[in-house]
């Protein structure tokens with residue numbers, strides 16, 4: 232398994248341009264070089280800076296249509312960069328959001344939008360994606376946010392939990408019965424009791440949900456847990472926070488982080 236974090240910030244980070252430095256870009260990661268999860272504003276700069284081979288990308292799954300996770304301009308730029316002889320890039324996004332998403336005619340054969348609703352299960356080549364309702368508010372009527380439970384052909388599983396607060400009961404019931412080898416937690420609010428807690432998490436919430444997973448037996452001693460989607464204005468400095476998170480069993484994801492194993 233190879234996890235490559237391209238963007239690990241919440242929506243309050245300024246655009247760093249070509250070099251991210253100590254900053255964070257908007258949410259995006261690539262798993263096993265072929266599956267992209269979320270493609271927010273600035274993702275193309277991350278693709279360039281971290282040398283992502285776009286010809287290896289086959290599918291993109293979008294957790295929810297907020298601009299820091301779903302940006303059609305960036306997706307079009309990726310599709311245009313890929314070799315034109317490749318099959319089109321498949322992009323899975325909330326069904327309702329497709330109504331306000333347009334593929335330009337010149338890219339009609341290079342990318343395709345496929346709608347889903349939370350609860351749907353689909354295959355991205357040999358990867359199985361179960362979409363679960365996320366406790367996260369969206370502005371456009373009818374649009375919904377999802378978390379992803381992803382099963383890879385080598386038998387490993389990953390739970391991707393950007394963005395959302397406490398899990399809704401159906402999501403929790405599903406997760407109780409499924410093993411998680413990797414978790415990408417969202418940690419927008421750092422250690423603060425901020426008003427954004429009603430759509431996001433702080434560390435206290437993440438720790439309680441981790442304990443509950445452990446009690447249920449759905450995470451184990453080898454489960455690798457990352458924290459991502461940190462808000463610039465709410466989280467402690469990265470070096471300090473990485474140490475605090477490590478003592479609690481979490482890896483602080485930074486832009487460009489590659490985890491292999």
Ligand SMILES: [Zn+2]
Pocket residue numbers: 241242258297299300394460
């Ligand atoms: Zn977000």
Ligand SMILES: [Zn+2]
Pocket residue numbers: 295297367394
């Ligand atoms: Zn969001």
